[in-house]
Amino acid sequence: MSELIQLGAVNERPRAPRPEELELKFSPLAIDELNALKTHYPNEKACILPGLWIAQREYGGYLSAPAIAEVAHRLSRSYAEVEGVATFYSMYNTAHSVGKHMIEVCTCLSCHMCGAYRIADHLKEKLGIDFGETTPDGLFTLHEVECLNACDRAPLLQIGDQYHGPVDGAYVDRLLDEIKSQDSTVVQLADSIVKVHLQHGKS
Numbered sequence: 001m002s003e004l005i006q007l008g009a010v011n012e013r014p015r016a017p018r019p020e021e022l023e024l025k026f027s028p029l030a031i032d033e034l035n036a037l038k039t040h041y042p043n044e045k046a047c048i049l050p051g052l053w054i055a056q057r058e059y060g061g062y063l064s065a066p067a068i069a070e071v072a073h074r075l076s077r078s079y080a081e082v083e084g085v086a087t088f089y090s091m092y093n094t095a096h097s098v099g100k101h102m103i104e105v106c107t108c109l110s111c112h113m114c115g116a117y118r119i120a121d122h123l124k125e126k127l128g129i130d131f132g133e134t135t136p137d138g139l140f141t142l143h144e145v146e147c148l149n150a151c152d153r154a155p156l157l158q159i160g161d162q163y164h165g166p167v168d169g170a171y172v173d174r175l176l177d178e179i180k181s182q183d184s185t186v187v188q189l190a191d192s193i194v195k196v197h198l199q200h201g202k203s
């Protein structure tokens with residue numbers, strides 16, 4: 001096996017639930033939203049992306065195998081097709097369950113030049129976790145992300161649907177204290193995106 005192939009991490013995926021294991025957890029509101037979205041598009045396949053956002057909200061921020069299976073079931077698609085879409089886009093949380101608050105640290109060029117890795121190291125030390133990990137109390141998940149398209153605010157963080165920047169260590173400390181007591185920003189972000197789809201999804 002070539003060295004390049006060996007460098008890649010194994011992407012273990014959870015097993016798809018069998019039909020008899022399927023448990024449907026969408027709330028009545030979520031079912032209404034999905035039905036409304038189906039009318040915005042020419043077919044159910046086109047509803048996979050907003051359907052996944054509904055699932056990400058309904059399942060607490062994480063697209064587990066049962067969450068993906070429910071979207072597939074409700075849109076009459078195969079599990080493999082919906083999982084393929086969900087795992088293609090990094091904004092869907094499919095790799096592991098996430099904390100209440102996802103802290104996304106941009107480390108692209110402008111943010112890098114303005115000290116993004118100093119901020120990242122500060123966060124890692126303060127939270128005791130690395131990128132891609134969640135604190136043991138389930139409050140925070142830390143992710144490294146590509147350019148968030150607000151380079152004039154570098155170094156920049158995204159938490160839920162809010163941008164924070166430019167940030168320094170003191171700003172980060174205040175921010176962590178403030179958001180600890182807030183509702184899940186991960187779920188709030190998914191809900192905001194569902195609402196945008198409902199308002200603007202009509203073709």
Ligand code: FES
Nearest residue numbers: 106108111148151
């Ligand atoms: S480089 Fe960080 S927002 Fe563009």
